[in-house]
Amino acid sequence: MTFGLVSEISSQAELEAQAKEELQDLGHDEEEVKRRMLEKGIDLDNVNTEDPIQVLEAERTLKVVLAELEAEKLLKNEELIDTIVPLLDIEKISIDESPEITSNEEKEVEQLTPESNIFGQHIFQNKNLSYFQSSTELNVPNTYVLGVGDKIAVSIWGRSQLNEIHEINSDGSIALSNRVRVNLRGLNIDDAKRKLERTYSNYYRFGKGEFAVQISQTRNININIVGEVMNYGSFNLSATNNIFNALILAGGPTKIGSVRNISLIRPGEDVRKIDLYEYLLNENKPLDLYLMENDIINVPVVDRLVEIKGGVRKPFIYELKPGENLKKLIDFAGGLNSNAIKRNITIKRFVNDSEIIQNVNLEELLSSSKNFTLLDGDKITVNLVPDEYENFVTISGAVDIEGNYSISNNTRLIDVLNRVKIQSNALTSLAYIKRKEKDKKNSTYIFINIDNVLSNPQDKDNVILQPRDEIVIYSQARYVDEAFFSVQGAVREPSEFILDNNGKISVDQAIYLAGGLRKDATDFAYIKRRDTNNAIEYIRIDLNNAQDRPILKANDVLHIYSSIDYTDESFVSIGGAVRQPGQFQYDESLRLKDLVTLSGGLKMESAPYRIDIYRLNFDDKNKSKTLAATVAIDKDFNLFGQDEFVLNPFDQVYVRNAPEFEFQKTIRIEGEIKFEGPYALLQDNERVSSVIERAGGPTKEAFLEGATLFRVDNNMGYVILNLKEALSNTNSNQNLLLKAGDIISIPKNRDLVTILGESRVSELYSEEITNQGKINVAFHKNKNAKFYIDEYAGGVGKNGKKDLITVTYPTGEVKRATRFLFWHNYPEVKPGSIIRIGKKPVEVKDIRSDGTEEKTDWSKVVADSIGQATAILSLILLLQRVD
16 A cells, blocks of 8 residues: 655645545445554644655555554454364454453553563564564575566676576466566575576577676565564565565563464465474574565464473473474473483472472483473473592592592592502602591591502502592601702802702802802902801801801802902093983093994084083092193094093083074064065064065055964964064164074964953844854944944943953954043954953952941942042142143
8 A cells, every 4th residue: 555655745635535545445444443543642633734754654654554554354254263263273263342441451461571581582572583674684595486576687607698687477477588478486596596597598598607697676465463572563574585574573582472383374375374493403404484575474482391301401391392302392391401310300380270290200201202291381400410529539649640549338448548649759658538528527547558459459558439538648758857058249140949858958059059259359258147046147158268168058158259349430421412422331442532423423514623621620638629620532533632531430521502593593484475485584683574575565555554473493482473573673673583493373363352251242143143242343444442333233232341442463362441530542453353341350349247238328428439530630730820
């Protein structure tokens, strides 16, 4: 049914007339349609036909309502119902008599929507599937059945070349370019390809593999989904969707919806029963449940649900058909786990309004031809073998392989000892068995002699082991205190060493263990030794004298010192016009030439004829004095006319810059200048006017009053500049000296003035003009700020103050209104200026001690002001007469 295009609906009357006509053709009641539309939020009597969004929404909702009515009309067909109901095994109901759903019932329906743990329903809840709304969303499988509206693409390459797209017509055929018709309706893609290949081979030449048929666009179909689904009704979707995808579109079955007894009703065919388990549990079964136009999918209420958990591979709630019972349920659940207890499974069920438990010997049941009948709501638990095993003992300590070892009822200690290799350092005269008491919390220690057990199996220590016994055999080293000493300092491998058993390690032997002395080692060392009171004793060792050297004891520290530790570090430094200034470690071999070379050589701006050297001179009492020398070197860093200059510790060398050397200093001119860009300063004191002249001068559009100068030197920033005055009078103070990095910016001419602040502009203009808090007006020559405020802004506002009127010029300069007695002097306005009207300060009210407000006597204030003004004016006139 087509409700009509938006462009075709021009009035509410036309909308209603078209809807009524179509409703009459379909045989539906107009009031019923309006009622259902209103339930879905659309009032047909108040649709705004001028709003295309409302019209489209009304059209979409009307389609849904008419689809529901068509489905209900179909179900009211008694002849069809009498045929279908016995097949669906459901009660026949009257649609007209079905009660309206209350809000409480809606909540009950909503409770059916949470994620389901019913096998088969879970694929609709966990988003494993999706539906294809577009007919071009996926590659169509070869089992897809063609129908009217499908578009197929035919390609031939090789000796003949062809690319065509055909749409299957209403008669089920396509028309080739030579007017030959080929009927494809009802064929799958493979069969259609073979038929088309035979047909085209009569008119084109191509070899094997040079002919292809593909679906370029599938048709859309209308289907109805009813029964226990989340969203029932009529759906329009691509024909590539199968019954699984369609159920996804409908939100999947509800918790009481069957997944094993779904009916696919197709006009003119027998009702087909769909069992989703056949596809979920059999991966080889082809998923060929494609849909056709006007198909009806009915999901009935589930008949029998049982739950199985515990020792099975797929614990779920399963839907069972008649004749399926416990054995089949276990097959559905993937069989039993290896740790499942078969002899006793638990079944909970409700009988006569009571819950009971039954036990079933599954092992006997599986080995016989019998079965156990399951009822709706049964809960089956397959118990598991406990994780903890008991038939073992643990052995640890001085054995080759520690761990758990199995035992039987009469396993003795020697049986386990023979399974391991006892290490040679094991303390075999005393070991123990740790045994748990029956409460499994407390333990008993059984001490044993391993030597006696191994030499005499009849010994009393060869006890019978119990489950979970722990056999512990310690190493002899556990009972021996280890002693250490260390060698540190100027040896090749400083480390800590174990003191041998006899406790006699000499100093020479200790140095040998540490890799020997380094070249910088001194001829003396110290032993740091702690006594029993933890006090430190220092023992000096003369390494050149092998006599009377002490023997090292436990925890001794032998420290050999380095000669470097007793040498002051000396350095020389170089700075100035060298590439890598810095400090360098001093050596007697270091010369001035070497130092200049190590510093990267001289810079271009250096003065090699002026190198200053400063030296510290010490007298006998270590009193220092600074000496200075000046030398010159050639391009090879050799001294002119002198031998090599020998450096002393702490010498400071400074290479001076050539006084007349200087790189180009550039500035930049941008904006309204004839030749903008960088310019080098030709003189040390070149001024603004000189560079502007070299740049060709300002353009005709230049606004000189708005020119700015930005100075990067010393992070100075913007400098106030009156470029017009600088160019008209080169002797003016505005003709500034330029510095390297300066940027002169000359803007275009400006013919507007901006007014902002506390004016009455909102009383003169619309909010659209004043919403930015400012207005821009035309420039008037030789006018001051008051003129603009009165002429364009309606004067100073009630919150404004004339004394706070300022004018900001394009150069950044700010001028404020001044006042003499009762007369104000307002700043002149230039093009591009900004006029600001300041806000009155917040009035501070005086409060008396009793809490009341002290009101100002303005008449007294005015009188005082007039008196003061009169006195000042009289004084001025008197002074003028005196002059």
